[in-house]
Amino acid sequence: xxxxxxxxxxxxxxxxxxxxxxxxxxxxxxxxxxxxxxxxxxxxxxxxxxxxxxxxxxxxxxxxxxxxxxxxxxxxxxxxxxxxxxxxxxxxxxxxxxxxxxxxxxxxxxxxxxxxxxxxxxxxxxxxxxxxxxxxxxxxxxxxxxxxxxxxxxxxxxxxxxxxxxxxxxxxxxxxxxxxxxxxxxxxxxxxxxxxxxxxxxxxxxxxxxxxxxxxxxxxxxxxxxxxxxxxxxxxxxxxxxxxxxxxxxxxxxxxxxxxxxxxxxxxxxxxxxxxxxxxxxxxxxxxxxxxxxxxxxxxxxxxxxxxxxxxxxxxxxxxxxxxxxxxxxxxxxxxxxxxxxxxxxxxxxxxxxxxxxxxxxxxxxxxxxxxxxxxxxxxxxxxxxxxxxxxxxxxxxxxxxxxxxxxxxxxxxxxxxxxxxxxxxxxxxxxxxxxxxxxxxxxxxxxxxxxxxxxxxxxxxxxxxxxxxxxxxxxxxxxxxxxxxxxxxxxxxxxxxxxxxxxxxxxxxxxxxxxxxxxxxxxxxxxxxxx
Amino acid sequence: xxxxxxxxxxxxxxxxxxxxxxxxxxxxxxxxxxxxxxxxxxxxxxxxxxxxxxxxxxxxxxxxxxxxxxxxxxxxxxxxxxxxxxxxxxxxxxxxxxxxxxxxxxxxxxxxxxxxxxxxxxxxxxxxxxxxxxxxxxxxxxxxxxxxxxxxxxxxxxxxxxxxxxxxxxxxxxxxxxxxxxxxxxxxxxxxx
Ligand SMILES: Cc1ncc(C[n+]2csc(CCOP(=O)(O)OP(=O)(O)O)c2C)c(N)n1
Ligand code: SF4
Numbered sequence: 001x002x003x004x005x006x007x008x009x010x011x012x013x014x015x016x017x018x019x020x021x022x023x024x025x026x027x028x029x030x031x032x033x034x035x036x037x038x039x040x041x042x043x044x045x046x047x048x049x050x051x052x053x054x055x056x057x058x059x060x061x062x063x064x065x066x067x068x069x070x071x072x073x074x075x076x077x078x079x080x081x082x083x084x085x086x087x088x089x090x091x092x093x094x095x096x097x098x099x100x101x102x103x104x105x106x107x108x109x110x111x112x113x114x115x116x117x118x119x120x121x122x123x124x125x126x127x128x129x130x131x132x133x134x135x136x137x138x139x140x141x142x143x144x145x146x147x148x149x150x151x152x153x154x155x156x157x158x159x160x161x162x163x164x165x166x167x168x169x170x171x172x173x174x175x176x177x178x179x180x181x182x183x184x185x186x187x188x189x190x191x192x193x194x195x196x197x198x199x200x201x202x203x204x205x206x207x208x209x210x211x212x213x214x215x216x217x218x219x220x221x222x223x224x225x226x227x228x229x230x231x232x233x234x235x236x237x238x239x240x241x242x243x244x245x246x247x248x249x250x251x252x253x254x255x256x257x258x259x260x261x262x263x264x265x266x267x268x269x270x271x272x273x274x275x276x277x278x279x280x281x282x283x284x285x286x287x288x289x290x291x292x293x294x295x296x297x298x299x300x301x302x303x304x305x306x307x308x309x310x311x312x313x314x315x316x317x318x319x320x321x322x323x324x325x326x327x328x329x330x331x332x333x334x335x336x337x338x339x340x341x342x343x344x345x346x347x348x349x350x351x352x353x354x355x356x357x358x359x360x361x362x363x364x365x366x367x368x369x370x371x372x373x374x375x376x377x378x379x380x381x382x383x384x385x386x387x388x389x390x391x392x393x394x395x396x397x398x399x400x401x402x403x404x405x406x407x408x409x410x411x412x413x414x415x416x417x418x419x420x421x422x423x424x425x426x427x428x429x430x431x432x433x434x435x436x437x438x439x440x441x442x443x444x445x446x447x448x449x450x451x452x453x454x455x456x457x458x459x460x461x462x463x464x465x466x467x468x469x470x471x472x473x474x475x476x477x478x479x480x481x482x483x484x485x486x487x488x489x490x491x492x493x494x495x496x497x498x499x500x501x502x503x504x505x506x507x508x509x510x511x512x513x514x515x516x517x518x519x520x521x522x523x524x525x526x527x528x529x530x531x532x
Numbered sequence: 533x534x535x536x537x538x539x540x541x542x543x544x545x546x547x548x549x550x551x552x553x554x555x556x557x558x559x560x561x562x563x564x565x566x567x568x569x570x571x572x573x574x575x576x577x578x579x580x581x582x583x584x585x586x587x588x589x590x591x592x593x594x595x596x597x598x599x600x601x602x603x604x605x606x607x608x609x610x611x612x613x614x615x616x617x618x619x620x621x622x623x624x625x626x627x628x629x630x631x632x633x634x635x636x637x638x639x640x641x642x643x644x645x646x647x648x649x650x651x652x653x654x655x656x657x658x659x660x661x662x663x664x665x666x667x668x669x670x671x672x673x674x675x676x677x678x679x680x681x682x683x684x685x686x687x688x689x690x691x692x693x694x695x696x697x698x699x700x701x702x703x704x705x706x707x708x709x710x711x712x713x714x715x716x717x718x719x720x721x722x723x724x725x
Pocket of ligand 2: 356
């Protein structure tokens with residue numbers, strides 16, 4: 001047993017390594033990124049030859065993990081919550097195929113949207129796919145759930161969803177590790193058609209999944225992560241899910257006077273909840289994310305008991321929980337310090353000084369003056385900060401890859417020329433298929449692939465696009481005369497502006513590729529070079 | 533003992549080095565620790581904070597409740613003020629006075645300093661200058677850590693141990709320079725108490 005100081009994300013990575021994993025598959029996304037980064041820096045993972053290269057997107061990551069499971073070994077796919085939307089097709093179907101080697105899917109949710117475009121709750125995906133969901137309340141549980149999750153997956157023949165939220169993912173605490181398990185040998189599934197989801201087989205597999213539900217529920221009832229903790233004050237019983245349990249205990253210094261059901265494994269543990277229902281006059285549900293448990297309880301207990309939570313306004317409907325919100329819901333007094341002085345101004349994030357995206361926007365904005373505002377569709381990455389002053393350069397950011405395809409639709413509607421601005425990593429994540437659509441229709445759009453050779457927004461991970469973009473565009477069929485590579489530097493402003501102007505005037509598909517390395521990764525590379 | 537610390541600054545200023553040093557010292561002493569960091573979007577020049585909690589008893593919440601922080605340790609003066617709702621009565625604000633001005637409406641320095649000077653319990657210092665004086669301009673973070681040292685519930689020797697654990701790999705010289713910076717901050721704080 002060893003004690004390590006780990007982020008929640010790192011605890012998951014170490015737990016999986018110690019639990020006998022043979023492959024990690026992921027695309028970066030806050031707050032999940034540090035799982036893969038930890039593995040990539042782990043000597044142990046290197047010695048064991050555990051694959052840990054970034055995938056092109058979450059769907060390819062998920063499918064690779066399913067492939068490893070097919071071949072009998074333990075695998076993990078990690079992503080941020082919206083990444084699970086991208087991987088959803090594979091994810092949901094993996095519960096129908098079942099597994100061979102254990103399969104854990106980690107979804108890192110971001111309530112309060114610290115770095116995301118929504119705060120969707122991945123537990124619903126677990127419910128939807130009819131599989132067990134694990135939601136650690138602290139770093140130690142995160143470790144253990146990754147360590148033991150493969151066996152749960154193998155036992156019930158389903159993937160397991162491990163759901164964390166930003167606070168746990170990015171908070172550090174001491175973690176005790178367990179003995180290392182050995183990796184599994186490669187082995188084919190016993191049933192050679194298990195993974196062939198033809199309707200006849202899928203129907204059979206689905207029945208098996210439905211039959212398994214009773215055991216999966218029983219596992220929740222018996223799980224050591226779910227607990228009934230008695231308390232004398234039965235006026236209110238409390239259900240605390242995941243890290244909400246900590247906020248509750250924080251308020252009572254570890255001794256809650258009310259009966260508490262702690263939930264860290266789903267489906268909900270009906271045994272504990274029935275007991276709480278029978279002993280208490282009302283129930284308060286604390287959960288970080290959407291009111292999933294609260295909704296279930298309202299249906300489950302449809303017997304007139306008062307259930308307090310996010311749905312009736314006792315807790316805020318959106319945003320992450322914290323100790324103060326929990327205190328308020330329990331009518332506990334809490335002190336608040338002085339208000340924030342009025343002189344304190346907002347400090348929004350912004351593009352780094354010297355960032356190439358700045359030069360791209362300066363050139364593009366000027367080239368677009370004759371056409372007027374409202375025609376730039378963008379995407380997700382550092383360049384999304386171009387929406388803010390002083391650039392005010394873009395008009396959309398919806399989901400990864402949407403820039404090119406939205407520009408196609410808008411151009412079809414008559415907004416010509418329409419412009420798409422997308423980063424290199426986002427382009428290979430999900431822009432390439434959209435560009436193929438544009439090639440086929442010869443859409444009158446200008447696609448600007450602002451290529452900084454990295455995945456900047458999430459901290460500079462390797463980009464699958466590096467050195468490949470021009471050839472990808474040619475291969476997809478973009479007319480080479482309208483593939484324009486430029487160097488986004490201030491001294492090239494006039495020239496770059498003129499190139500964009502020319503392509504805006506062309507009534508067909510153009511791709512403009514400004515190429516200059518992200519200055520943050522450039523500094524890192526330089527430092528590393530100096531060292532060696 | 534239990535100390536709840538809010539570390540504040542601007543993305544890129546490196547408050548996590550301070551957190552890591554305190555964390556190392558706490559772990560070396562077998563204390564419990566929870567440290568919630570901000571990663572992602574706001575690291576691009578936005579305001580960032582880290583909630584650091586150390587205690588000799590198990591800690592539940594990763595977040596510090598409003599009105600309960602013992603210390604706000606900020607490497608930027610306006611950022612120190614942003615977290616006042618978290619400070620408990622009698623808690624200390626320890627802040628660098630060198631502004632990081634990356635927004636168009638940054639208030640003038642005098643307004644900020646006046647507000648900081650109104651705080652009952654504070655230590656305000658020019659950590660950049662003090663770091664320069666010790667011969668290591670890049671160590672202003674460690675100077676700030678030194679200035680907070682009297683309030684952390686960790687001894688200066690224990691913090692030195694944290695520096696050794698954290699910087700040890702980089703060689704003796706780096707360790708020595710940081711320990712010098714630590715003491716410079718510490719001496720400044722002591723002289724104001
Ligand atoms: C489906 C999905 N996966 C991951 C993310 C997280 N994410 C946001 S931006 C980004 C990468 C951007 O890289 P790139 O397109 O190269 O632009 P840069 O930040 O380098 O400018 C990632 C991975 C997300 N928002 N959505
Ligand atoms: S991290 Fe790189 S891509 Fe992002 S704003 Fe800074 S320089 Fe630009």
